[in-house]
Amino acid sequence: MKLLTYEVDRRKDIGVMSKDEMWVYPLRAFGMEYTSMMEVVKGFSQSEKDLLEHVSGLEPYGITGAAMRSEVRLLAPIEAPEQDIICLGLNYMEHAEESARFKKEAFDGVRKEAVYFSKRVNRTVGPDGEISSHSDIVDSLDYEAELGVIIGKEAYRVPKEQVRDHIFGYTIINDVSARNVQNAHKQWYFGKSLDGFTPMGPCILTADSVEYPPKFPIRSLVNGEVRQESNTERMIFDIDHIVSELSMGMTLKAGTIISTGTPSGVGMGFTPPKFLKAGDVVECVIEGIGSIKNTVSE
Structure with a gap:
């Protein structure tokens, strides 16, 4: 099941995609008065989930506010995260290798511990929104297609075998990065947290819609050229x-x-690097979730 934040007739709404992906049904049509996706994540009941799973398979006739998918504008599913996004660095071996090569560091092929960092996001960018180039301070703008995981139930001291019960769903995130800012400051927070650096969408795929752990094919394209291609199982x-x-x-x-x-194939991984420039179109695709396509601003 795909949950959406969208705009239609100048009205912002929260909805569910029909199973044929031709229609969007507002949750309010079924008595669910959520005003944001964050409210849905925190308050969704099993009975509401079961109801939406059922109605997503129905024809639109008689459903109040039903709109054709082609008539709505999708927004980032979670527009204003309540906390910084928690990120994983170097979590695909080939990307760890290309990162070391770019920084001219030795790489032993061993990753014993996960690398965590945070990304400040005042406001996410929609699936067709603009990536801010910040060309006055950024000369090496890069892209990173990533699987986003949304926690649905408070998790504290959760053993691995119970993690599945705490996952609400999945989305696509482009972890846009300013490599020169990263390198200058010797850490990642500032270089990944500039305004307009977090495209997200096009939906949240609920966790129970796919097998667990998910094995999603993931890729990115720049101006139609495939740059990254892998699978989240890696x-x-x-x-x-x-x-x-x-x-x-x-x-x-x-x-x-x-x-x-993110997998290997980011701009810094090429020789010479293939960084983004104004007008470039970056598409991040995760099969089963969808795609986001964002243009770099002037």
Whole structure:
């Protein structure tokens, strides 16, 4: 089941995609008065989930507010995260290797511990929105297609075998990065947290819609050229490891967003590097979830 934040007739709404993906049904049509996706993540009941799973398979006739998918504008499913996004660095072996090569560092092919960092996001970018180039301070703008995991139930000291019960769903995140800012400051926070650096969408795929752990084909394209292509099953540290390890020392509240790392093929991994420039179109695709396509601003 795909849940959406969208705009139609100048009205913002929360909805569910029909199973044929031709229609969007507002949750309010079924008595669910949620005003944001964060409210859905925190308050969704099993009976509401079962109802939406059923109605998503119905024809639109008689459903109040039903709109054709082609008539709505999708927004980022979670527009204003309540906390920084938790990110994984170097969580695909080939990306760890290309990162070391770019920084001219030795790489031994061993990843014993996960690398965690945070990404400040005042407001996410929609699935067709603009990536801000920040050309006055950024000369090496890069892209990173990643699987986003949304926590649906507070997690503290959760063993690996119970992590599945705490996952609400999945989305696509482009962890846009300013490589020169990263390198200058010797850490990742500032270089990944500039305004307009977090495209997200096009939906949240509920966790119970796919097998667990998910094995999603993931790729990115720049101006139609495939740059990244992998599968989330190739993550070094999987969802069970990530959530369980983090929860051993911190409480992961409902609504927490975790961006699980990117495969090889980012701009800095090429010789010479293929960084983004104004007008470039970056598409991030995760099969089963959808795609986001964003243009770099002037």
